[in-house]
Amino acid sequence: MVDFSISGQVFIYILDLFGTMAFAVTGAFKAIEHKFDIVGIILLATITGVAGGTIRDVLMGQFPNSLSDPAYVSITVLSGISLFFLHSHLKKHWNLFLKFDAIGLGVFSIIGATFAYHLVGLNLLAIMLAGILTAVGGGILRDVFVSHVPIVFIKEFYISASFIGILVFYLILYFGGDLYSATILGIILTTALRLVAMKFNWNLPKVKGNSDYAGE
Numbered sequence: 001m002v003d004f005s006i007s008g009q010v011f012i013y014i015l016d017l018f019g020t021m022a023f024a025v026t027g028a029f030k031a032i033e034h035k036f037d038i039v040g041i042i043l044l045a046t047i048t049g050v051a052g053g054t055i056r057d058v059l060m061g062q063f064p065n066s067l068s069d070p071a072y073v074s075i076t077v078l079s080g081i082s083l084f085f086l087h088s089h090l091k092k093h094w095n096l097f098l099k100f101d102a103i104g105l106g107v108f109s110i111i112g113a114t115f116a117y118h119l120v121g122l123n124l125l126a127i128m129l130a131g132i133l134t135a136v137g138g139g140i141l142r143d144v145f146v147s148h149v150p151i152v153f154i155k156e157f158y159i160s161a162s163f164i165g166i167l168v169f170y171l172i173l174y175f176g177g178d179l180y181s182a183t184i185l186g187i188i189l190t191t192a193l194r195l196v197a198m199k200f201n202w203n204l205p206k207v208k209g210n211s212d213y214a215g216e
Helices: 006-033 038-059 070-090 095-120 124-145 159-174 179-200
Strands: none
Touching: 006 038, 006 070, 006 095, 006 124, 006 179, 038 070, 038 095, 038 124, 095 124, 095 159, 095 179, 124 159, 159 179
């Protein structure tokens, strides 16, 4: 087990809750866009906020934080309720959804990486898997529940931003940096890359033309 100060643990915990809130907001936005009722809004906000971390915890043999700590579900429920009442004031600001999604991506990528670092130390594969899974799990389920192709499959500089941020996090620790600095820089870099990619429409190469396998 890697030693980490109490203050550092509190800092990571607060970031994790913030990331949960950020993704819950994106889930609530999507639910409202598709005319869900208030129960549906709360459910999609909760699924989006906690699914990635829950899947990560189960795969890594840990009891999910989202089930053991009521703060996680509480913050998703509050986010869903808040969006239900505030949506009329926010509906013109669709970019807010994308910004919260970018923030959630940055926070969850590195929080997931930190989780793996505490469990197994400097294992790049485990850190990368935990970080990316935490970052995209909730968003994939959010989009599937509203019958959309998940954003991670059509906005290619999404997982790429997560991958780069996690890699920088790992390299800082590998070369002797402290966990606090690695966490902050990783989150800022991942979020910034996603925001810049949206602004300038960065995408990875795609196959051009219609597919012969589409059955058309």
